[in-house]
Amino acid sequence: MTTRTILLASPRSFCAGVERAIEVVEQLLDRRSHPVYVRKQIVHNTHVVAELESRGAVFVDELDAVPDGATVVFSAHGVSPAVRSEADRRGLDVIDATCPLVTKVHAEARRYAARGDTVILIGHAGHEEVEGTMGEALDRTVLVETVEDVARLEVEDPSRVSYLTQTTLAVDETTAILDALRNKFRGLKGPAEADICYATTNRQEALAAIAEESDLVLVVGSTNSSNSRRLVELAHKHGTPAYLIDDASGVEVDWLAGVRVIGLTAGASAPPRLVAGVIDWLREFGPVEVVEREITQETIHFTLPSTVRNS
Ligand code: SF4
Structure with missing residues (x-):
């Protein structure tokens, strides 16, 4: 076999x-x-x-x-x-x-709104983090989700505009939205770096490093996990079929047909033992070799x- x-x-x-x-x-x-x-x-x-x-x-x-x-x-x-x-x-x-990284975004929202700026939050409507951040300055904050939203955007004073981002966005899409904002509002201000957090960025870069070599990508995470969903989208962008699974029971045997290399990752809210469970489940379908590809070590602790x- x-x-x-x-x-x-x-x-x-x-x-x-x-x-x-x-x-x-x-x-x-x-x-x-x-x-x-x-x-x-x-x-x-x-x-x-x-x-x-x-x-x-x-x-x-x-x-x-x-x-x-x-x-x-x-x-x-x-x-x-x-x-x-x-x-x-x-x-x-x-x-x-x-x-604490979300708390930092809230503090930025308060600071930007207090100086009289319109605060443009790049994020996903309905996400709890977005609701919380917008609540810091509801009357001064507008949400944009796409480059098209930026094109449609009208603000009170285009010379006084700041931006913020949700912490769990796709890095490449956010870059495109930010470029559109910078083109539209020449004086756009914001944090020294976009607020997409280290964990979101690292998980996306780690998956990008293996996505093209993989015939199939499995992302362990729940459907309401923003950063997990972004990982599935990222694999698709690299041309690889990808699925979001809560645990091993979510894998369908049909997905494995003709698959030699499986890329495996997990969103920031998914317990490590669920990843081990997927590997154990895959072993039931024949011998597997597990190769870890580490792009960086995380040492952050709060x-x-x-x-x-x-x-
Ligand atoms: S993904 Fe983790 S580290 Fe990043 S903002 Fe959310 S909770 Fe914090």
């Missing part, structure tokens, strides 16, 4: 912000005797949410499902000031697991919020 090669993209799977957010909930579950509520999915992964739920975490969509005075964790994607105010008004014990460290 022919040996299949699995090209394992590295870095892949959990980023520092996701590890931190999960640890926040785990530590609270260990230390608190009363219920721990979490607003929205702590990170966009069905397995992570199910595991924390099985340990006692209560996931809710909005704060009105949280009893007055209860402990509530804000997810890694961040919240708008309106949500914070509501939590204050209700006397909730808030533990904020927002990724400390836990002081409210958790000191509780």
Whole structure:
């Protein structure tokens, strides 16, 4: 039987912000005797949410499902000031697991809006991170998703425009949108570097390095995970069929027909053990050789919020 090669993209799977957010909930579950509520999915992964739920975490969509005075964790994607105010008004014990890199984007939004700029946020409508960031300066922020959106955009004062980006975008598409913005608004200001985070960038570059050699790409991640979906799109751009799977059970045997080299990666919210599960599942269909292709080592680690460290 022919040996299949699995090209394992590295870095892949959990980023520092996701590890931190999960640890926040785990530590609270260990230390608190009363219920721990979490607003929205702590990170966009069905397995992570199910595991924390099985340990006692209560996931809710909005704060009105949280009893007055209860402990509530804000997810890694961040919240708008309106949500914070509501939590204050209700006397909730808030533990904020927002990724520090998202918090940085919120601070930029406040700073740009405070100096009177129109803030152009490059991102995806409806994503929780986008809702949170826009909420920092709702009346001064506009969302653009495509180059076409930029062409249609009208702002109050074209000489006072700043941009921000969602942290989990496709690097190449964002570059094209930014170029269009710079052409349209000559005085465009923004962060020193676009806010697409290190983890998103590294996972895209790691996949780009193996996509063309692969006959098939499997991306482990949930459908609501923005950075995982961008990885599937990236593989398609390299001309390789690619699928997003929550775990090994999502792989269809038909996909493997005639496939000798499988590229395997995982979005930043997908647990590493699910990748190992896919490799084990593939072994059931014949011998496999696993080759890891590491483009860089990630050493970033975020400390836990002081409210958790000191509780
Ligand atoms: S993907 Fe980036 S911004 Fe999002 S949680 Fe991970 S490190 Fe933070």
